[in-house]
Amino acid sequence: MIKSLKAQNSFLADTREQIEIIEHGQSGDFTLVLFQEKLEQSNLYPLQPTQIEIFQVNIGKMCNQTCRHCHVDAGPDRQEIMTTETMLQCLEVLKHNPQLKIVDLTGGAPEMNPNFRWFVEELRKLDRHVIVRCNLTIILANKKYHDLPEFYKLHNIEVVCSLPFYTQDRTDRQRGSGVFEDSIKALQMLNEVGYGKEETSLILNMVYNPAGAFLPPLQVSLEKEYKEALMEQFGIVFNNLFVITNMPISRYLDYLLTSGNYESYMEKLVNAYNPVAAANVMCRNTISIGWDGYLYDCDFNQMLDLKVNSSGTHISDFNINELNKRDIIVGQHCYGCTAGSGSSCGGAVV
Amino acid sequence: MSEHYYNSQDLPKFFNVVDFQKEMGEKFFSYYGEVFKDSALTAREKSLIALAVAHAVQCPYCIDAYSNDAFEKGWNEAQMMEAVHVACAVRGGASLVHGVQMMNKVKEIAM
Numbered sequence: 001m002i003k004s005l006k007a008q009n010s011f012l013a014d015t016r017e018q019i020e021i022i023e024h025g026q027s028g029d030f031t032l033v034l035f036q037e038k039l040e041q042s043n044l045y046p047l048q049p050t051q052i053e054i055f056q057v058n059i060g061k062m063c064n065q066t067c068r069h070c071h072v073d074a075g076p077d078r079q080e081i082m083t084t085e086t087m088l089q090c091l092e093v094l095k096h097n098p099q100l101k102i103v104d105l106t107g108g109a110p111e112m113n114p115n116f117r118w119f120v121e122e123l124r125k126l127d128r129h130v131i132v133r134c135n136l137t138i139i140l141a142n143k144k145y146h147d148l149p150e151f152y153k154l155h156n157i158e159v160v161c162s163l164p165f166y167t168q169d170r171t172d173r174q175r176g177s178g179v180f181e182d183s184i185k186a187l188q189m190l191n192e193v194g195y196g197k198e199e200t201s202l203i204l205n206m207v208y209n210p211a212g213a214f215l216p217p218l219q220v221s222l223e224k225e226y227k228e229a230l231m232e233q234f235g236i237v238f239n240n241l242f243v244i245t246n247m248p249i250s251r252y253l254d255y256l257l258t259s260g261n262y263e264s265y266m267e268k269l270v271n272a273y274n275p276v277a278a279a280n281v282m283c284r285n286t287i288s289i290g291w292d293g294y295l296y297d298c299d300f301n302q303m304l305d306l307k308v309n310s311s312g313t314h315i316s317d318f319n320i321n322e323l324n325k326r327d328i329i330v331g332q333h334c335y336g337c338t339a340g341s342g343s344s345c346g347g348a349v350v
Numbered sequence: 351m352s353e354h355y356y357n358s359q360d361l362p363k364f365f366n367v368v369d370f371q372k373e374m375g376e377k378f379f380s381y382y383g384e385v386f387k388d389s390a391l392t393a394r395e396k397s398l399i400a401l402a403v404a405h406a407v408q409c410p411y412c413i414d415a416y417s418n419d420a421f422e423k424g425w426n427e428a429q430m431m432e433a434v435h436v437a438c439a440v441r442g443g444a445s446l447v448h449g450v451q452m453m454n455k456v457k458e459i460a461m
Contacts, residue, residue: 169426214422221388225424271362 004075042275046327054286056104063108074108136186166229174211196238213261219243242347247336269335277342280349406437
């Protein structure tokens with residue numbers, strides 16, 4: 001298994017280096033139309049929230065996988081996970097802000113945080129809709145995770161799982177050897193307890209992202225292909241497919257640079273800018289909380305260490321009125337969310 | 351004129367052909383867009399056909415565009431190469447089948 005950029009002491013583990021490349025290219029003179037200018041032309045600058053409704057919590061960078069496209073640089077060698085104290089602060093914020101209707105738990109593999117199950121139970125006591133972003137293989141990674149499907153079911157959790165493609169070659173290329181086989185077994189376990197089935201209310205959504213330097217196809221067409229292929233080959237059912245564009249951040253940025261695809265990929269993103277997608281970007285209704293409690297506009301800004309432009313930047317200073325009035329921080333990486341049909345944690349936005 | 355007849359930077363300028371003939375150009379692109387939509391064949395299937403045709407007509411722009419498009423739409427390397435072989439086989443077969451004409455002619459004139 002490959003090591004994280006941090007464990008490799010890669011220069012890209014420094015977020016300032018990443019931002020420098022994203023803004024000016026590797027040579028320093030790669031120029032593209034500024035994202036800010038595009039937003040100005042679309043009458044969207046400064047970009048501001050519509051209304052924050054989604055409370056996305058990244059509860060740790062620890063993961064059982066080291067996927068080549070990971071914007072978190074997560075992996076087994078990452079130790080940064082959210083403490084109980086920070087989780088308690090999150091719960092306190094949710095208690096006082098009923099407009100935060102959805103809690104979206106991500107990582108790393110969020111299940112690897114030892115307080116994950118307790119946190120989910122507390123969130124459900126607050127009657128929030130809880131989404132868990134599951135990499136699937138975690139369910140089979142260790143005996144202690146085998147009952148996760150039952151746990152999700154017990155708490156009526158929406159499971160959003162990653163399956164980069166419905167064939168083995170593409171999935172394993174991106175996520176590592178054997179991942180496809182384990183993912184299929186995990187999906188069958190989720191189906192067995194009722195996830196993804198029409199007769200239950202247990203939601204199983206799936207995430208596609210391209211295994212290479214290209215943009216995703218149309219969500220509606222690909223969902224049909226996923227459903228047909230997974231049913232025919234493995235008898236698997238699921239609810240919706242979310243098509244997500246890879247962001248030029250962290251390990252995917254490393255891949256783009258080392259494969260010589262960085263500039264052409266950025267050009268593709270810029271050429272595919274869609275003002276309708278820009279108006280619907282997820283940072284307008286989401287707030288992202290890092291493992292250490294700091295607040296960000298989205299999970300991508302979090303990984304670039306771009307904290308919210310607001311008076312309080314930590315969960316301990318959470319003020320929804322201030323946050324709803326803030327200007328969202330944008331950069332060239334934001335083109336990843338506005339290309340074609342757009343991209344968000346819930347897939348296409350157009 | 352540039353030093354090369356083919357330049358990859360020209361591919362994104364394809365739509366500029368309407369600058370010299372707006373009406374026909376716009377009709378062509380409208381038709382083109384319609385052809386590649388999901389219909390009796392899926393857009394994905396059409397992409398693989400387009401890749402094969404791109405090789406048959408040996409258009410570098412089309413090969414660039416449909417290599418990207420077919421891979422984006424989920425075809426793998428082996429499937430894409432088989433599509434190229436289909437183009438190759440039909441092209442090769444098209445030459446070879448004319449061998450029958452040659453044979454007919456030779457039989458006509460030979461003692």
